[in-house]
Amino acid sequence: MSMPASTRPATVRNVLFIMADQLRWDYLSCAGHPTLRTPNLDALAQRGVRFDRAFVQGPVCGASRMSTYTGRYVTSHGSAWNFVPLSVGQKTLGEHLRPHGLRCAVVGKTHVEPDLDGARRLGLDPSTGAGRLAMEGGFEPWERDDGIWPPGFKVEGNRYCDWLRGLGYTGDNPWHDHANSALGPQGELLSGWEMRHARRPARVAEPHSETAYTTQRAIDFIDEQGDRPWLLHLSYIKPHWPYVAPAPYHAMYGPQDILPAVRSEAERRDPHPVMRGFQQTPPSLSFARDEVRETVIPTYMGLVRQLDDQLGRLFDHLRASGRERDTLVVFTSDHGDYLGDHWLGEKELFHDTIVRVPLIVVDPRPQADAARGRTVDALVESIDLLPTFLDALGLPPAPQWLEGRSLQPWLAGETPADWRDAVFSENTYAFRDPVRLPLGRAVEDCQMTMLRTERWKYVHVDGLRPQLFDLAADPQELDDRGADPALAGVREALAARLVEWLRRRRRMPTIHPDDIAAWNRRELDAGIRIGEW
Template sequence: MNSTQRQGRPNVLLITVDQMRFDCLSIAGHPVVETPNLDELARSGVRFSRAYSATPTCVPARAAIFTGQSQRAHGRVGYQDCVPWNYKETLPGELAKAGYHTQCIGKMHVYPARNLLGFHNVMLHDGYLHHNRNNHGIPMQEHYDQVDDYLQWLRERVPGADMTDLGLDCNSSTVARPWHLAEMQHPTNWVVTQSIDFLRRRDPGKPFFLWMSFVRPHPPFDPPQAYLDLYEDADIPEPSVGDWAETEDPDLAGYSPITGRGLVPKRRLRKAMAAYYALITHIDHQIGRFLQSLNEYGELGNTVILFTSDHGELLGDHHLFRKSLPYEGSTRVPFIVSDPGNRLGLQSGTVSDHVVEMRDIMPSLLEAAGVPIPETVEGESIWRLASAGRDGGSKPDWRPHLHGEHAQGLQSNHWVTDGKEKYIWFSQTGKEQFFDLVEDPNELHNAIGDEDRQERIRYWRSVLIRELEGREEGYTDGHQLITGRKPVAVLSHIL
């Protein structure tokens, strides 16, 4: 007898990857990327084609997943490490209180690093985090040697190994080389190996919540050679470059890992793109490995599955790289739900164009588990969007738009979108952009000056003003946007 037959509740499997673009699924029409296992999840489940990360870097995106809140409520509106996580209601915490056996394997990126945040156990690998490695004259409160489980595991097998052995920077999206050790020792394989072991050692009398949290395809771009070989000779399309992008580099400054922008030699960029796609296929195959084990344990049909990424990767679009900026490659993510046991009545094989976001994960998974949703949660459960029982196929009421942002010095930005149009405001310079995502999905033309767009631009500007009313930074007086107000990465109410 399996655990869910005893409890009458489904297991919950959350699979997240780090820095995967929305379009890197073969089922979504990507001309190169191969993702057979994720494609099958989408065919048997529902794929959300307009999923976003409202604050697209690791820390704030994960705050939204853990709390089900908007960035205004969870308080992390930019990237800042070493700010304690003191949230009372969290996704794993609510499931644990309801009798679930809760386990995270892989990346958490919380502080302190070993903060359980409601999990019964965490097998941790956050990747290379600067605050756990660098000592700039300030005594470190925690060091990677003390907090990273994968590194300890690796060093038992490869004495002296480190995460920097390949010489690749943890934030560079422009350089790549193949993984140098056995494939089974790659961090992607480690997450799945430990997850399969969890199936063996879990409490058999409880349903489980497992968060498989991969660090890749976040840099370093280090796929096993067999996966890199899949893309070495592929006809990889060049990145999209808008009419508004910087296209000259007279000082030969090249790519800046600090700003995430710059011109990169085509050969190097192509290699990086091939490695990025290879990491995604590697993850896909390892997800397939885990799903096979889940089936062997008799739990696949008793498990609700959600797959997504915390944010995207610009990967050279508009000569930009990494994340945090308001463009589709950075903010838009894959989002797939699957219910092999058909508990939720999903309209299998369909694609939803409703705008969903990281904050919707917590209420969705709690509802699937039959667990009450705390009042602190601002996201909404997505199951009614994916249900086969909608009356006459009519669209249910849903959020009319999403407000996204990221504090980042001169690049600090705010944006609003309904998945069809997008308005962007850079708070420090006052620069504005407007994109028609239906006619111009690659954001090639900034229509902010087009006469026929002015009514829509005024509308979206007013929407952003309403979203920013009352913010401590003073971005608006309720009538207009105010340029030059000092951005903060963390709002004062959580400090």
């Protein structure tokens, strides 16, 4: 139970920013999943506001996270896919907060790719001080771990792997060989990269798994801060593949607990050319099989349940330490997981399965009491989080940089009259040769941009026909109307709106709009008289 309003401080001093990796919006019991139980996240939603229609700005880890960390659309920050460096010219979350005395650190994954060329050009040392922070996306890497170490790779200098070795887990790569693999009947190693082994338990005890370790390190960070204000980005790797869960979570759910795949034969018979390419990739071919879904999805659900249990441990610690009283808590994901919906695996396209994510925000202050337990169905975006952090902490906004809007009115129970009526997301398939090469597309001609309103979802695809879904008649997005002559006018109007959105990006981030508005007056006050007779 939360404390009475009269005993809670009127200020937010800290931010606990929690992100799961590849967690679908609909895989929480508070979002309506009929068999998966997430009691701690459900309780978090009751203490705050659950945003039921939150959308990421990129349907892959890197682009999505860089938008969240910068508060800017993908077009504006330029880190358009995984492993595309985030320019040192972008201002990130840590750089907005650190000058105001907040320690800004990460425990877990960020997917930030360092801009080493930019560092060299500016004379920055990427290994220390301001240079290192710039290479880490503005986060102090208190315990950064992006995971995903391939089989046979020798892992050195990774704290989690070193910790496992200290517990007696042997080998060059204990992340793979123990935390993300199982044992066969003859004692053989069964790699978690092969989804056929998903029903077997990981070789680590549950307290030694990635999710449990990451939770403990977050608790350690919070305890270390004392009264110093902080933002902690707690970024879990799971339920992202490899789909391997420790006992008992590996066997907590079965095929009877999974939801039917959302897909139609028409989607496979006559798909959009880009969608056809993705349907032929190995993850999609695998998840098109019922055997694969019935093997993998119960483990995915177990990983979500373990995450929820570990978050319960963290929330208990926040409460016991008193930090619940002055900490804004945010829980979200970077994108979803197809799991066979639309005959697809992985992510990268724009169905709600991927671009719609869970978002729960808890403001501890009494002024937020009126909205506790509320579910908001307004269209919100991940770029709204950074403005929300600044607003909650009482810090000045940065409208020249930030393209999202603070969620604070919703947290206070208000309904803004001028809230957005559309959300946007972007991706490129330039990095996917099995998709790009059969279409004969150059790398620079593979951009896709989604515009989603209440009624319509429109996807512009460079050089190819668009996709269009009527969400009122087809909420599961099974009928692509992108070539329907009867909707040509709708497509034309949405394309025009997309151009207008592109035109309005923040193009002058280094100068505040107020300074621009005052520029002419400053010239006159300085005695500059241009063109006078």
